[in-house]
Amino acid sequence: xxxxxxxxxxxxxxxxxxxxxxxxxxxxxxxxxxxxxxxxxxxxxxxxxxxxxxxxxxxxxxxxxxxxxxxxxxxxxxxxxxxxxxxxxxxxxxxxxxxxxxxxxxxxxxxxxxxxxxxxxxxxxxxxxxxxxxxxxxxxxxxxxxxxxxxxxxxxxxxxxxxxxxxxxxxxxxxxxxxxxxxxxxxxxxxxxxxxxxxxxxxxxxxxxxxxxxxxxxxxxxxxxxxxxxxxxxxxxxxxxxxxxxxxxxxxxxxxxxxxxxxxxxxxxxxxxxxxxxxxxxxxxxxxxxxxxxxxxxxxxxxxxxxxxxxxxxxxxxxxxxxxxxxxxxxxxxxxxxxxxxxxxxxxxxxxxxxxxxxxxxxxxxxxxxxxxxxxxxxxxxxxxxxxxxxxxxxxxxxxxxxxxxxxxxxxxxxxxxxxxxxxxxxxxxxxxxxxxxxxxxxxxxxxxxxxxxxxxxxxxxxxxxxxxxxxxxxxxxxxxxxxxxxxxxxxxxxxxxxxxxxxxxxxxxxxxxxxxxxxxxxxxxxxxxxxxxxxxxxxxxxxxxxxxxxxxxxxxxxxxxxxxxxxxxxxxxxxxxxxxxxxxxxxxxxxxxxxxxxxxxxxxxxxxxxxxxxxxxxxxxxxxxxxxxxxxxxxxxxxxxxxxxxxxxxxxxxxxxxxxxxxxxxx
Amino acid sequence: xxxxxxxxxxxxxxxxxxxxxxxxxxxxxxxxxxxxxxxxxxxxxxxxxxxxxxxxxxxxxxxxxxxxxxxxxxxxxxxxxxxxxxxxxxxxxxxxxxxxxxxxxxxxxxxxxxxxxxxxxxxxxxxxxxxxxxxxxxxxxxxxxxxxxxxxxxxxxxxxxxxxxxxxxxxxxxxxxxxxxxxxxxxxxxx
Numbered sequence: 001x002x003x004x005x006x007x008x009x010x011x012x013x014x015x016x017x018x019x020x021x022x023x024x025x026x027x028x029x030x031x032x033x034x035x036x037x038x039x040x041x042x043x044x045x046x047x048x049x050x051x052x053x054x055x056x057x058x059x060x061x062x063x064x065x066x067x068x069x070x071x072x073x074x075x076x077x078x079x080x081x082x083x084x085x086x087x088x089x090x091x092x093x094x095x096x097x098x099x100x101x102x103x104x105x106x107x108x109x110x111x112x113x114x115x116x117x118x119x120x121x122x123x124x125x126x127x128x129x130x131x132x133x134x135x136x137x138x139x140x141x142x143x144x145x146x147x148x149x150x151x152x153x154x155x156x157x158x159x160x161x162x163x164x165x166x167x168x169x170x171x172x173x174x175x176x177x178x179x180x181x182x183x184x185x186x187x188x189x190x191x192x193x194x195x196x197x198x199x200x201x202x203x204x205x206x207x208x209x210x211x212x213x214x215x216x217x218x219x220x221x222x223x224x225x226x227x228x229x230x231x232x233x234x235x236x237x238x239x240x241x242x243x244x245x246x247x248x249x250x251x252x253x254x255x256x257x258x259x260x261x262x263x264x265x266x267x268x269x270x271x272x273x274x275x276x277x278x279x280x281x282x283x284x285x286x287x288x289x290x291x292x293x294x295x296x297x298x299x300x301x302x303x304x305x306x307x308x309x310x311x312x313x314x315x316x317x318x319x320x321x322x323x324x325x326x327x328x329x330x331x332x333x334x335x336x337x338x339x340x341x342x343x344x345x346x347x348x349x350x351x352x353x354x355x356x357x358x359x360x361x362x363x364x365x366x367x368x369x370x371x372x373x374x375x376x377x378x379x380x381x382x383x384x385x386x387x388x389x390x391x392x393x394x395x396x397x398x399x400x401x402x403x404x405x406x407x408x409x410x411x412x413x414x415x416x417x418x419x420x421x422x423x424x425x426x427x428x429x430x431x432x433x434x435x436x437x438x439x440x441x442x443x444x445x446x447x448x449x450x451x452x453x454x455x456x457x458x459x460x461x462x463x464x465x466x467x468x469x470x471x472x473x474x475x476x477x478x479x480x481x482x483x484x485x486x487x488x489x490x491x492x493x494x495x496x497x498x499x500x501x502x503x504x505x506x507x508x509x510x511x512x513x514x515x516x517x518x519x520x521x522x523x524x525x526x527x528x529x530x531x532x533x534x535x536x537x538x539x540x541x542x543x544x545x546x547x548x549x550x551x552x553x554x555x556x557x558x559x560x561x562x563x564x565x566x567x568x569x570x571x572x573x574x575x576x577x578x579x580x581x582x583x584x585x586x587x588x589x590x591x592x593x594x595x596x597x598x599x600x601x602x603x604x605x606x607x608x609x610x611x612x613x614x615x616x617x618x619x620x621x622x623x624x625x626x627x628x629x630x631x632x633x634x635x636x637x638x639x640x641x642x643x644x645x646x647x648x649x650x651x652x653x654x655x656x657x658x659x660x661x662x663x664x665x666x667x668x
Numbered sequence: 669x670x671x672x673x674x675x676x677x678x679x680x681x682x683x684x685x686x687x688x689x690x691x692x693x694x695x696x697x698x699x700x701x702x703x704x705x706x707x708x709x710x711x712x713x714x715x716x717x718x719x720x721x722x723x724x725x726x727x728x729x730x731x732x733x734x735x736x737x738x739x740x741x742x743x744x745x746x747x748x749x750x751x752x753x754x755x756x757x758x759x760x761x762x763x764x765x766x767x768x769x770x771x772x773x774x775x776x777x778x779x780x781x782x783x784x785x786x787x788x789x790x791x792x793x794x795x796x797x798x799x800x801x802x803x804x805x806x807x808x809x810x811x812x813x814x815x816x817x818x819x820x821x822x823x824x825x826x827x828x829x830x831x832x833x834x835x836x837x838x839x840x841x842x843x844x845x846x847x848x849x850x851x852x853x854x855x856x857x858x859x
Binding site for chain 2: 424432444447448451453455456475477478480482
């Protein structure tokens with residue numbers, strides 16, 4: 001065994017408090033060490049060359065670098081010794097910077113500690129064994145979950161790069177929230193005008209399959225090799241025969257179902273398409289409201305269908321498909337303000353949410369774009385917009401800012417003035433957060449050119465008086481309580497994760513934050529990745545986002561998937577867990593603690609107890625090597641020492657502890 | 669808002685006084701400034717050399733005007749204590765010349781008889797100064813001071829400062845006149 005020790009000064013970071021030359025000198029006497037030296041910057045090119053030359057010159061087979069944290073430079077030195085001909089895993093880092101020089105004064109004890117840390121690393125490297133990476137094949141096909149603007153953008157980007165995509169959407173049409181909006185800030189593009197062409201592009205793209213009215217049931221496998229079960233819900237309409245003529249929608253006798261797409265401001269039939277520009281343009285039967293499925297007699301839609309596309313006995317179909325990458329773009333929900341007693345528990349018809357107002361303003365909405373009050377159909381003369389309804393409000397579970405409300409309040413206050421010239425608009429706000437390209441200017445325009453009355457303060461109460469609503473609030477800039485009498489009150493309710501976001505996270509094996517937004521791998525440097533490789537986030541399923549941010553992130557997620565697909569195989573990380581099956585008793589403790597759901601229990605033949613005639617089966621744990629991240633939680637939890645981590649075997653760790661104990665003994 | 673008070677903000681407890689949404693247009697018609705441009709950053713108050721003596725801060729004058737609390741502005745001492753130095757106008761990031769707004773508010777306050785009782789001497793000073801300009805085309809200090817003291821009855825205020833100014837030759841006994849007195853008179857007649 002020939003170990004080389006290289007002690008780094010890190011400029012003055014280490015050398016200031018640690019006598020690095022003394023550390024190198026001491027290392028020469030450690031068992032197995034044949035060469036030791038120090039240098040100012042070991043990670044620099046001359047430093048790395050020094051390591052490579054020493055390996056050749058002294059015929060080293062293992063290396064210890066006494067420098068910074070392995071998190072910073074272990075990969076650097078793995079590459080360095082790999083290029084010099086050694087197995088990359090025959091290097092150990094002794095962290096004498098973060099764990100020594102940075103946290104101690106310059107005393108003899110500091111140098112002593114650096115020597116002890118180096119001694120421990122030498123003991124461990126002596127027991128290192130070569131590790132090798134494996135090649136894992138990739139299915140070059142992507143699954144996009146959620147057909148809003150994020151999913152649409154991601155699907156188009158991936159398909160345009162030449163890879164097949166399945167776009168799964170649980171409602172009958174793709175389009176998502178954006179399809180509901182009237183116009184978009186700050187340019188006032190009509191939302192439908194810029195979204196529907198993209199929806200049509202998706203439908204006509206030869207590499208994109210849209211599976212509407214479908215949901216993800218189960219996800220197994222790992223990066224490059226996901227096995228996904230998808231439930232295609234029964235629509236009762238054969239998509240191959242249906243031409244989307246819409247005759248069934250007209251003739252359906254159930255006419256009083258509140259429209260989800262119109263946020264309850266309009267009605268739909270029991271057989272329906274959410275909106276006229278729906279993609280795919282095939283209606284579905286809502287079995288909860290259809291008379292056929294509720295013991296009644298009907299069958300009108302089947303009779304009128306000119307192509308005979310409707311049959312009432314279709315059933316859900318669960319298909320299993322293979323994918324290499326998954327883009328999660330499941331979006332958000334809006335908080336139901338009927339939890340707020342002081343705003344009337346949602347019982348005043350003229351207190352509506354912003355998304356409902358969006359539908360009222362929309363030319364294809366329930367009022368065909370005429371701005372009227374829901375209670376009596378009158379045109380409002382004064383409208384109050386209230387920001388932060390549930391947002392920035394710990395008491396109602398959303399401590400965060402919903403990020404887009406300031407802008408759509410300004411947009412709605414501007415657009416409504418465009419349609420009704422003599423309407424007076426009031427916007428109650430806590431702060432105006434207009435931090436995007438052209439946003440601040442847009443708010444300024446709303447205030448200066450469109451005369452919106454901005455009042456800084458929260459609302460304490462909304463109550464009816466006559467046929468108006470009284471909004472009681474404060475103008476904190478004046479230090480005065482104020483009252484506004486409004487014909488219509490529009491609440492900017494908080495954005496929150498989908499109610500079943502946690503379920504999907506569990507299926508995908510990804511984590512969520514305290515609110516159930518999906519967690520990214522790193523808030524700054526890995527904003528679209530999650531901790532599970534091959535799964536990427538796009539849009540508001542991660543955190544409230546506006547359309548520009550959503551589309552940018554969707555393209556980011558798509559480019560990550562395309563990057564993955566650009567390789568024919570991926571390298572597996574060798575420093576992962578494995579199970580020593582001879583001693584494993586299959587207790588399943590490791591399965592429970594694994595944060596990546598990388599472990600499952602399997603049945604194997606018990607070699608010890610089996611005879612030639614009698615095969616005995618036992619249960620053991622098995623690591624999915626594509627999913628394991630090498631965190632070591634399983635090996636810490638395992639009671640029979642059967643779950644082990646390559647590169648961190650018990651023998652190496654114990655050798656480190658022994659080395660430390662020896663040195664302490666010598667000191668005494 | 670009580671104009672005698674030195675408190676710069678009133679507590680939230682009181683309900684609002686009636687508002688006049690046309691107040692901002694009235695100001696704009698006089699001085700051309702759009703008070704809605706103000707986003708209440710407070711830079712005007714921060715730099716104002718007279719703010720310490722005002723009952724409401726300069727930025728609050730703008731906020732009250734935005735919200736239409738006309739009487740609160742017109743009866744305030746702030747509009748009269750503004751010296752018109754234009755520090756606020758120079759520094760405003762939204763380009764609102766608050767000094768002009770103050771001027772407009774003074775005009776409206778006079779026209780509507782809303783001048784605060786304890787600020788009426790300031791108005792008299794303004795009036796005497798204008799009279800000087802109407803007569804001489806410029807200010808003749810001694811006769812202006814005499815007229816002001818006759819109107820206010822405050823004969824012994826600032827006497828010491830007056831003597832010092834006189835000794836330094838700041839107060840000329842004989843009024844000087846300007847060349848374009850006719851034109852100045854025409855300006856006054858136009859009003």
